[in-house]
């Protein structure tokens with residue numbers, strides 16, 4: 001009898017022995033249900049004005065604000081690694097912010113210029129641009145604010161539409177409304193179609209929670225709200241059915257891809273959303289999730305690489321087809 005197939009450890013004799021399929025790496029690969037690949041990854045990147053600028057974000061070690069020249073080099077590199085898409089976020093200097101986010105729809109604004117340059121230099125990379133006012137407003141909210149501090153919905157959507165159109169004109173592939181205003185996906189879809197941008201997709205931040213996990217991202221953009229919080233537009237962490245309602249609305253309004261954000265504390269939502277739709281589902285592995293793993297890794301308290309792979313694999317298992325993650329480049333290198 002071959003030693004591989006027999007053992008003296010057989011007093012119990014259960015009918016099913018699930019460990020049979022976990023015995024060797026080969027067997028484990030054969031029965032593996034989910035596999036993380038580079039095709040799942042979307043890389044969020046921060047662009048800043050100027051030239052030769054590469055500034056590490058203190059609370060996101062390994063993530064940088066890039067000026068356009070260096071951003072293009074980095075995108076060329078990540079594209080070589082097989083990453084298909086980037087999500088772009090602008091760092092707007094304080095003196096260009098105002099109450100109404102005027103710079104958000106400037107045809108020659110930072111995002112618009114950056115998109116044009118990327119599409120010229122590396123046309124194959126899919127470019128996703130965020131649609132929300134917070135990087136552009138002095139108060140740091142995603143929408144327009146009235147004199148009582150209320151975030152206005154419909155007036156905000158008018159600005160979001162202008163912003164999305166300016167990004168489409170610059171050549172973006174997907175606009176990604178992350179503002180959580182009601183009705184914005186439909187308004188943006190109609191406006192894009194009316195202007196002939198039928199191939200510009202909408203990646204909708206459909207179930208976006210009011211989350212403390214966004215802290216490091218707001219450091220990266222200097223975009224923390226100056227008063228109050230985002231709880232009148234982003235969702236309550238306690239709710240799941242509401243996520244399905246938001247998803248349903250965004251699909252009806254024309255979303256091409258729906259997203260759940262954050263990811264790790266919301267795997268149950270990813271799972272339910274995946275069951276509720278046949279559209280691709282994206283998950284955003286947000287800045288705070290990144291920062292926690294990096295910090296514990298730097299302290300030597302966890303095996304950072306293994307924790308990254310385990311976390312992202314859990315998002316796939318939950319049902320995510322796409323994962324926005326600051327780990328994208330690292331993971332692409334690990335998967336090679």
Ligand code: PBG
Pocket residue numbers: 130132134142178179213214215216217218230285286287288
């Ligand atoms: C802007 C926006 C935010 C994030 C993505 N787009 C911040 C916020 O809503 O306050 C967070 C991303 C992250 O934390 O990684 N609306």
